[in-house]
Amino acid sequence: MPGLDDHLHLPCGVVLKNRIAKAAMSDDLGDGCGSPTEAQQRLYGLWAAGGAAMSLVGETQIGPWAPENYGNLVLEPLREIKHFHALAEAATANGTHFWAQLGHAGALAVPVSGPAKAPSVLDVSGIHAVEMTAEEVGALPDIYAKAALNARSAGFTGVEIHAAHGFLLNQFLSPLFNRRTDRWGGSPERRAQLLLEIIASVRSTVGPGFPVAVKINATDQLAGGIEEAEALDLVAMLEETEIDLIDISGGAYFPGAAAASDGTKAGPYFLDFARMARNRTGKPLMTAGGFKKKAEAEEALSSGAVDMVGLARALVLDPALPGKWLRETGEESVFPRFSSRPPGGVTAWYTERLRQWGTHGAADGQGSVEEALAQVERRKISNAALWKNHFRTEF
Numbered sequence: 001m002p003g004l005d006d007h008l009h010l011p012c013g014v015v016l017k018n019r020i021a022k023a024a025m026s027d028d029l030g031d032g033c034g035s036p037t038e039a040q041q042r043l044y045g046l047w048a049a050g051g052a053a054m055s056l057v058g059e060t061q062i063g064p065w066a067p068e069n070y071g072n073l074v075l076e077p078l079r080e081i082k083h084f085h086a087l088a089e090a091a092t093a094n095g096t097h098f099w100a101q102l103g104h105a106g107a108l109a110v111p112v113s114g115p116a117k118a119p120s121v122l123d124v125s126g127i128h129a130v131e132m133t134a135e136e137v138g139a140l141p142d143i144y145a146k147a148a149l150n151a152r153s154a155g156f157t158g159v160e161i162h163a164a165h166g167f168l169l170n171q172f173l174s175p176l177f178n179r180r181t182d183r184w185g186g187s188p189e190r191r192a193q194l195l196l197e198i199i200a201s202v203r204s205t206v207g208p209g210f211p212v213a214v215k216i217n218a219t220d221q222l223a224g225g226i227e228e229a230e231a232l233d234l235v236a237m238l239e240e241t242e243i244d245l246i247d248i249s250g251g252a253y254f255p256g257a258a259a260a261s262d263g264t265k266a267g268p269y270f271l272d273f274a275r276m277a278r279n280r281t282g283k284p285l286m287t288a289g290g291f292k293k294k295a296e297a298e299e300a301l302s303s304g305a306v307d308m309v310g311l312a313r314a315l316v317l318d319p320a321l322p323g324k325w326l327r328e329t330g331e332e333s334v335f336p337r338f339s340s341r342p343p344g345g346v347t348a349w350y351t352e353r354l355r356q357w358g359t360h361g362a363a364d365g366q367g368s369v370e371e372a373l374a375q376v377e378r379r380k381i382s383n384a385a386l387w388k389n390h391f392r393t394e395f
């Protein structure tokens, strides 16, 4: 059974240098116009120096119409290519793989122009979305493929199709949000159809040697959403595709739902599901969620549950942690304790630490979740104006 320092051979032929990934995190550090900044170069440079085998940029948008936040990068239209290349150069130092997580927020998109679009009409807790037309849905496989191709031109060395956490493709998979009666709705197979078409389209466009991963939920942790039995059937469907890695997560960013990045319960979270998924697929499996200590990561690998361990918050606290684990220095990250936990507050606190690393090359453990939420909100307001002005001809 593998250890942290073992290579991982992906089905496409690419070899990752060890078993630690920097999990996808939306860093909110884009320039508000979909292009990378020097702060991102610094941040991804720190992670590359830190020793993880692969670094995923969260929520890299396939277009400007449905971002998760206005600090996201945008792959189509791909502007400021030299800034993408500078980011990729920093992020791929030290033999690090650098993958773009292909995102479209669907009903969870921040406002851009007109109502958000989703598989079916949605009108809950301040979220309003209209149903995508069959034509709009049918166009998505080509749009994801174009974005993946642009990701490769921009210097990314792989892509991950984001089908977790309540965003567009998770909405299509979910019986709660997908009530369509056309070929993309109904049975679990039909709700998975769009994701399978996107995987096929991305693979045929980028070719056989480029890593293509997918992130799915083990459970949406939402009444009426996807539960483990159905997620395992999805894993069996993914086994038949040309995917390189299945990245297992859970939860959603819908108001009132549990999100993995806001969780404070003891982890790791998704290993039991990963063990069951093993019986349904031979694809490499990764999970992020709740890893705090080296021993937990080692156990996840040596028990055979997963092939790759993803770290998000641990690598915000210390981007150099993988190297310390691999060199056996015995050092661990010290996780903060929060006296209050308003919804989204923990994620916002970590987002602010990402900003500190990117801006100053250092981060403190100070500040409350309330201050972090206020800072994230202020940035959202100023970046919204930039985004809408910059992309107005695209809507």
Ligand SMILES: Cc1cc2nc3c(=O)[nH]c(=O)nc-3n(C[C@H](O)[C@H](O)[C@H](O)COP(=O)(O)O)c2cc1C
Residues within 6 Å of the ligand: 023, 024, 025, 026, 027, 057, 058, 059, 101, 162, 164, 165, 215, 249, 260, 261, 262, 267, 288, 289, 290, 291, 310, 311, 312, 313, 314, 347, 348, 350, 351
């Ligand atoms: C600040 C922040 C931003 C995140 N953004 C994303 C994202 O863009 N895409 C994604 O799939 N997960 C995102 N996540 C979730 C992480 O990838 C991960 O699944 C979750 O934080 C649990 O892992 P951890 O316990 O190691 O933090 C984010 C997490 C944090 C803390």
